[in-house]
Amino acid sequence: MTAAPILKLEHLGVTFPNHPVFSDLNLTIRQGEFWSIVGKNGVGKTTLMRTVLHQLRPTHGQVAYLPATNEVKIGYVPQFRNIDADYPLTIRDFVGLNLTGWKWPWLSRKEREKVQTILQRTGLEAIANRPIGQASGGEKQKAYLAQALVEAPNLLILDESTASLDPVTKTELLDLVIELNESLHLTVLFVTHDIPMARKYSSQYLMLTPNGAEQGPISGLTQEKVWEGENV
Structure with a gap:
């Protein structure tokens, strides 16, 4: 049985003065899924997370929490700050x-x-x-x-949360997150540059590129694809 959606991005776009970040982004995230959000620096991952968190108003389209905004509780883990x-x-x-x-x-x-x-x-x-x-x-x-x-929370956002950690500590942290994902049906968005970790723990991916986005099962994500995305 397919899980119910918890977050939908519908024709979402953000444009800064003279600089479109992304446009017409459509994504459905279901309860209990573990998504990795990847892409080179500058393609809009941080902007996307700020939009998802309603810290930034989209230029067009919408972010919808389901079944209702007040029924989605978000936990947010930032990049390591000493x-x-x-x-x-x-x-x-x-x-x-x-x-x-x-x-x-x-x-x-x-x-x-x-x-x-x-x-x-x-x-x-x-x-x-x-x-x-x-x-x-x-x-x-x-x-x-x-x-x-x-x-x-029923939605956890890891915003480059493992970026400054050593490999052993990264694994310990993500082992814990995947255990919570599986035991509590916790939905996870993992913003990362670490493609091996994304492939190890995620079920799906969204890759932002300068000219669009690609999404699919995590088996389709490779480091080479991210590098190619820089030049798309």
Whole structure:
């Protein structure tokens, strides 16, 4: 049985002054799918994610969340950003930031349980009381992932989230994401330049090029195709 759509891009286009980024982009992403968004620098991957997140208004077309916008909860993990060693929050407190809003540090019991559950799920429980500034790069990025997951999203966006990580840490992070994808039916959009990782973990791909886009099963994506796309 085909899963229901969670996100549709319909004739989507973004144009900056004298610079069309992409146009007439159509894409249907279904619940539980794992998509890689690939392409050379400058083809519009960041612009596309900003449009999907409603941070940027499209020039034409639309982004539709299904069955309704308020039923799609998004978790977002950015590219690795280092945190100063003297940053005062523990990993536990950092993960809970998305829950606290103005009332930090007074989490409710239910919120504390949410944080504890995601710390366990992401393998951070043993170091939860460590200052996040003293964690390794991989541990910090896991904390960003846990922070994105703590409110139980049904759509997870990894925006170049593995770009600065070593191969072992990349694998650990994506192993965790694929486990969540499979066990929780979590839909994943993975923006990346790492074609081997995209092929290993994704089910589908969208490749942006200067003159259009290509999509399909991940088996059709190769590094050579991305290189060729630069000159399409």
